[in-house]
Amino acid sequence: MFGQQVVSGLAAGSLYALTAVAVVVVFRNTRTINLAQGDIGMIGAFLALLFIKHWQMNYYAAMALAVVACMALGVLIERTVMRRIANADWLTLFTATLGVFYILHGVAGWVWGRDTKAFPVPFDPTPVEILGTVVSFGHLTNMVWAAVIGLLLFMFFRYTKQGIAMRAVTDDPETARLMGIPVPSIVTLTWAMAGFLAAFAGILIAPIVYVSPQMMDEILIKGYVAAVFGGLYSIPGAILGALMIGVAENLAGGYLGSQFKTATAFVLIVALLAIRPQGLLGVQTRRVI
Amino acid sequence: MSESRRLGVRGPLPGVPQSGTASVRDAERKRAAIASLQAGFRRQNIFLVASLFLTAALAPALPFVEDWMSMQASLVIIYILAAQGVSILTGQTGLVTVGHGGFLAIGAYTSALLAKYFAVDLSLSIVAGAVMAGLIGCLLGLIFLRLAGAFMAIGTLGFAFFIGTIVNNVPIFEGRDGIQMPHSRIFGMLLGDTGFYYVALAVLALTTAFVYILLRSPVGRAFRALRDSEKAAESSGVNRLFYRTLAFTTSAALTGIAGVLNANITGYVSAETYGDIWYSVDFLVATVVGGSSALMGPFVGGAFIVMVPFYLEQLADFAFILKGVVLILVLQFAPAGVCDVIAKPFRDLRRKQLQRIQDDVEKTSPPALAALFSRGRQ
C-alpha cells in the first residue's frame, strides 16, 4: 500500500511539476505570478477533447495540435495583456493574469459548458506490476511524459542559444539587453513555454480529474506551493516540491483518510512560508541595507 | 506657533538670525489659511460620503425602486465591506491578499453556527463574526510575518483553500449539504429584505467611518509607511510586527462582518460557495478596479463586481469574461483604480487652490524650536 501511494504520489507530483516549473520560469523572466497558468492547460484539454471527439483525430495528433494551440495562446496573452504593462509592479502583473483567468474560465464555460466531461486515454488502463507494487499504466505514462519534458527543458536551457539567452535574462535583464539579447522576444518565448507546459499538464491530468472549466484550479495552487518550495526561483526546487506534495498528499489520503488529501498541500504551504519565507531552496537575503 | 509661545523662548539664540515678527506673523497667517482650506476639503469629502449614505437610506422610498432591489443592494454592500477589508491590507499596508474569501467564510460560518445552535441575534453575530475572523487574521498575520509580495499572495491563496478544505470536511460545518439559517433577527425584530438592507447600510456607515478615521490616523500612516518602505518605516519607529498584525486583524474583521451579513442574506451556508477561490479573487478584483488605497475604492469596485453578473444573469460565463476584460483594461489604462480617475479633476482643482496660497509665502528664518522639543534642552 505504501509503495502504491508513493508511486501514485510521484505520478501526480510529476504533473504538478509541469505547472510548477512554468510558474517559476514565467516569474523569473517577467516577475509575473501567472494565475492563468492552469487555465491555459484547461483550454488545451478542452481543445484536445474537441480534436479527438469531433475531429476524430488520433490522440497523439490531437495532443500535438493542442500543445501548439496553447503555445499560441500563451503568446497571445503576452502580446495583448502583458506587454503593455510589462514594467508595472508585480501586483498589476499578477492581477492582469487574474483577468486572463476570469476570461479563460468564462470562455470555456460558454463554449463547452460547466459540466465535467470524460477524457479518453490512448492505452489499456489495466494496472501493471513493477518491483512488487501495482501501478496504473496511466501513472507510468504520466511520469514518463514529465521526465521526457523535463529532459527537453534541461537540454533547452543548457544547449540552445535561446535557452542560454533566457537564463541570462533571468539573472540580469539589463546586462542581457546590453549584450544584444532581445529581451522582448525572450519574454514571448517564456510565455510560449508556459503554454507548452500548461498543455501537457492539462491533457495528461484530464483523464484523472475530468475536463471542466475548473479542472485546474486546485492543481494550480499545488503548482504554486511546489514553486514556492524552490523560492519561486529554482526549477529543481519546484520539481522536488511538486513530487513531495504528490507523495505527501497521497500518503495523507491513504493513511489518514481522503478528506485530508486536499488539505495537505495547503497545510504545507502555510507551514513552509511560516518557517522559511524564501522557500526551501530559495535565495536567502540577509537583512542589510 | 503663536507669538505668545515664541515669547516664552529665553532670549535670542546664537546663530539664528533675528527675524522680524511681521514676516513670522505673515507665515502664520498663510499656514492658517492653508489649514482652513484643507479642513474645508475634508468637510467636502465628508459631506459627499454622507450624502451618498443619505441617498441610499432614502432610496427604498422612491417610486421606481422595487423590493427585490433591496436584496441586490445588500449584496453590493456586503462586497463593499469585504473590499474594505482587502483594501486595508493590500492598498494601505501593501500586503497582497488572494485569500479573503477565507475570512468571509469564517464570518459566515460563525454566524450560521451561532444562529443554528444558539439562536443568536444578528447584532451579536456581527460582533462574533468580526472577533472570530479578526483572531484568525491576527494569527495569519503572525504566521506570515516574514512574507512579502508574491509569497504573501500565494500564502493567502493557500489559506483560502485551507479554510475551504476545512468547511468541506469537518463535520460540524456540514460540508456541501450546508446549514440552513433561521430568519435573522436584530435586537429581536424579524428582518425582511428591506429591513436587512437598512441593517447592512448602517453597518457599512459604521465601518466606513472606522476606515476613514483609521486611514487618517497615525495608524494608517504607519501602514502606508510599511507599504512604501519597510526600512524607512522601521527606522522611524514603526513596529513592523505590531502594525502588520494589526492590519491583518482589522482587515480580517471587516471581511468577517461581510461574511456574517452574507450568510444572513442568503439564509444558507455551504462549502459549495465558501469552499473555493471565487470570493477571494472577486474581492481582490473589486479592490484593484475601484482603487486599492482610496476610501471610495471599495464602493466602486464592490458595485462593479456585483452588478456585472447581475446584469448578465443568464450569461453567467459572459460575466466572467467581462470582469476579466474590465480588470485588464483598468490595469492597463488606470492602474490606480477607477476612483483615481474620477477624483483626478477634483484633486487638481484643490491643488491649484492650495498653490495660490502657497505662492505668497515668503521664506522665514528658522524659528527657535529648542523650547518646543520637550526633552528639556535649552
Place this chain on the structure above:
Amino acid sequence: MTHISCQGVTVKFGGIIACSELALSVAEGKIYGLIGPNGAGKTTLFNVLSRFQNCDSGSVYFRGDCIDCKRPHDMVRLGISRTFQNINLFSAQSTLENILVGAHRLAGNPFANMFALPSARKNQRMLLARAHEVAELLRLENHLEVPVRNLPYGHQKRVELARALASEPEVILLDEPVAGCNSQEVEELKDFVRVINKELGITVLLVEHDMSMVMEICDYIYVINFGANLAEGTPAEIRKNPKVIAAYLGEEE
C-alpha cells in the same frame, strides 16, 4: 558623557570581513564624523549602530547600556534617529506625510488613534504642529503638500533629515547626508546640521565622503579602513595624520 558607542564590532559576510573589532564612542552634544575610503565598512558599522545589522561579535551601547537586543524600530524610542545614504523616503507621499511618519514615536496609543478618542485627537493636533515646526526649521514649509519624488534632490535630503528630527531624537546618525548634492546644497545642509547640533543640542554622528563638510563641522573624527579603526582625533589632527593620508592617497581634497 558618552552618548552612543560600540566596542569590538565584527561583521562577516560569508568569507568577507566587513568590520573587524571596530570601536567608537560619541560624546554627548558633539558632532562626530566617520570617514574612510570606499569599502572601508562605514555603512556596515552604521547599520550595526542603528541595529539594522547584527554583528558577529561586539556590542553597541547607548548611554552605557547595551542595546544589542534592540530592533530597528526600538531605536527611535530610545532617542536615536537615522537617515539613509540613498534617501529612503516614501516617494509617492507628500513631504508632510513623510515627516509625520518620522514623528510616529509621539503618536500615542494606536488603539486610541484608531477610534479617534479625544486624547488621540489632541495628540494628532500636536503631532501636526510639530511636523510643521520641523519643516519650518529645514525651510520645507512651502513644499509640504508636494509628493517628495517631485522635489529636487537637495530638498529630498532635507525631508529625510526632517523625518529623522521629527521624533525629538537625542542622537542622529546621518548616512552620507550630502552624497549627490551640488555645492550649494552641501552648504545648506552643513548649516542645518550645525543648527541641529548647536541650537537643539542633538548629538550627531555622520558618515561622509565630502571632506569639506567633515573637516568644517565635526568636533571629532574616526577614520576606518579595511573594516578596522585606523585613526581618531580632531579635524586638525586627522588632516596631518600620515596613516590617514596614506589610506586616502589623493582622495582628500
